[in-house]
Amino acid sequence: GRTSLTLWLRIPPVDAVDVTGVGRLEVQSGLGRRTYALNDLRVARLVPVAPQVPLAVIAGFGCTLPLAAHVAGQISAFAADRNLFYAEEKGGRFVFGDEPLEWGARYRLLSAVEVMPPLDLGLALDWEPEGKFGSWFCYEMALPATFAASKSHLWATIAAFLGRRIRRGRSRIYVVDPLPHHVEVDGTYVYPKPPESLLLRRSGAGAVDVTGSSGAAVAHVVADGDSDEWVRLEGLSGGAQEFTVAVDGDEQVIIRTEECALFRPGGITAGADDLRWSLLTDSPLPSSELVGHGIEIDCGSARIAAHLARLNDGWVLEETELSSPVGSPKVLYAGSFGELRGVAQAPLQEPEGEVDEIAKARQAPTSASRRWIEQLVARDFGVDGAGRVRRYLLDPTRANLYLLGPIVMSRLMPYIHAAQHQGQMEGD
Numbered sequence: 001g002r003t004s005l006t007l008w009l010r011i012p013p014v015d016a017v018d019v020t021g022v023g024r025l026e027v028q029s030g031l032g033r034r035t036y037a038l039n040d041l042r043v044a045r046l047v048p049v050a051p052q053v054p055l056a057v058i059a060g061f062g063c064t065l066p067l068a069a070h071v072a073g074q075i076s077a078f079a080a081d082r083n084l085f086y087a088e089e090k091g092g093r094f095v096f097g098d099e100p101l102e103w104g105a106r107y108r109l110l111s112a113v114e115v116m117p118p119l120d121l122g123l124a125l126d127w128e129p130e131g132k133f134g135s136w137f138c139y140e141m142a143l144p145a146t147f148a149a150s151k152s153h154l155w156a157t158i159a160a161f162l163g164r165r166i167r168r169g170r171s172r173i174y175v176v177d178p179l180p181h182h183v184e185v186d187g188t189y190v191y192p193k194p195p196e197s198l199l200l201r202r203s204g205a206g207a208v209d210v211t212g213s214s215g216a217a218v219a220h221v222v223a224d225g226d227s228d229e230w231v232r233l234e235g236l237s238g239g240a241q242e243f244t245v246a247v248d249g250d251e252q253v254i255i256r257t258e259e260c261a262l263f264r265p266g267g268i269t270a271g272a273d274d275l276r277w278s279l280l281t282d283s284p285l286p287s288s289e290l291v292g293h294g295i296e297i298d299c300g301s302a303r304i305a306a307h308l309a310r311l312n313d314g315w316v317l318e319e320t321e322l323s324s325p326v327g328s329p330k331v332l333y334a335g336s337f338g339e340l341r342g343v344a345q346a347p348l349q350e351p352e353g354e355v356d357e358i359a360k361a362r363q364a365p366t367s368a369s370r371r372w373i374e375q376l377v378a379r380d381f382g383v384d385g386a387g388r389v390r391r392y393l394l395d396p397t398r399a400n401l402y403l404l405g406p407i408v409m410s411r412l413m414p415y416i417h418a419a420q421h422q423g424q425m426e427g428d
C-alpha cells in the first residue's frame with residue numbers, strides 16, 4: 001500500500017519425498033523468530049520481514065539444510081542500497097542482481113540512503129518518491145520504452161545509474177480462464193481445486209514451458225485457436241501442487257492449487273436442544289421461538305469468541321463458546337460468519353415493480369456460500385442490495401446483472417461470481 005511497506009520472504013515448498021524426514025527451519029528477522037517443522041513446509045510460506053541488512057538469518061536442521069542454504073542465498077541479495085522490485089498492480093517480486101531490467105517496465109526501488117537522480121534522468125524515468133518507511137526510502141519509476149532521437153544517449157546513462165543491464169521487453173503470459181480464487185502478495189495464483197486446463201494469452205513470440213516444484217513437467221502446452229497468442233495448458237494433475245509458467249525460460253507466473261478454507265467456510269455453529277446449524281444458514285427454529293430456548297454458539301476459537309462477546313451484549317463467554325439462557329434476547333451479529341436473528345425484521349420498502357421478484361428471491365433456499373456473500377453485500381449495500389444479488393444468483397441474466405448497479409464495480413463482485421459458479425456446479 002501507499003501508506004505502508006511490507007516485505008515477504010517466500011519459502012518454496014519442499015519436495016513430497018523429503019517430508020518423510022526429520023527437520024525444522026528457523027527464520028530470525030526484525031519481526032521476531034518463526035519456526036517451521038518439516039511437515040509445515042509442504043506448501044510455500046510467506047514470512048513477513050522488516051527491511052534491514054541482513055534481511056533475516058536462516059537456520060536449517062535435518063532435512064531442511066538444502067532449503068535453508070537456498071533461502072539464505074536469496075536473502076544475501078538484499079542490500080542497503082538500490083534494491084529493485086517489479087512494480088506490479090499488487091506487490092512485486094525482487095529483481096536479483098544477475099537479472100536484466102526491461103525497457104518499458106515499472107520498478108520500485110528501496111534503499112537505506114536517499115537516492116536523487118539528475119533532473120533529466122528523473123524526467124525520463126518518471127521518478128516518483130513514494131515516502132519513507134521507517135529509515136528506508138522508497139521510489140517508483142518507469143523505464144522508457146522508446147527514446148527520442150535527441151535523447152538516445154540516455155539509455156546508457158540510465159543503465160549506469162541503476163547499475164543493471166537493460167534489455168528489450170520480453171513476451172508476457174496472462175492467465176485468462178479460469179481466473180484464480182485469489183492472488184497472493186507474491187503474485188502466486190491460488191485455486192481452491194485444480195482446474196482441468198488453463199487458457200493463457202501470450203503477448204509475443206516465445207516457447208511456453210511448465211515446470212513443477214520438484215523439477216518435473218506437470219502439463220503439456222497446446223495451441224488454442226488459429227492465433228499464436230492463445231495457448232492452453234492441459235493434463236494438470238490433481239491434488240495440491242505448485243508449478244511455474246515461463247516464456248523462453250523467463251518465469252512469468254507461479255500457480256498453486258490447495259485447499260481453500262475461504263471457499264468452504266466452517267463458520268460458527270449454533271445449538272438449541274438437539275438442533276445444530278451454521279450461522280451462515282437460516283435457523284431451523286422460527287425467529288419468534290428462539291427467545292424460548294437456551295442457545296449455545298460454538299466459535300471454535302477463544303479469540304473469535306472473545307471478539308464476538310465484545311460486539312454483542314448479553315451473551316455469556318466461556319472459552320470458545322457464547323451462551324444465552326431461556327428468555328434472553330437471541331440476536332447475535334458475527335460479521336462474515338453470519339448472524340442470529342431472534343426477532344423478525346420488517347422488510348424495507350422496495351422499488352415499485354420489483355417487490356414480487358425480490359420477495360421470491362428472498363424466500364428461495366440459500367446455500368452456505370450464498371448466505372455468506374449476501375451477508376457481506378448487506379453490510380455494504382443494505383437489504384436491497386442483498387436482494388438484488390440473490391435474484392442475480394438465482395437467475396444470472398444480463399438484465400439482473402445490470403440491476404446490481406454499483407455492486408458490479410465493488411470488491412465483492414469476484415466472490416459473487418464464485419458463488420454463482422459454485423451454484424451451477426452444485427445444480428442449485
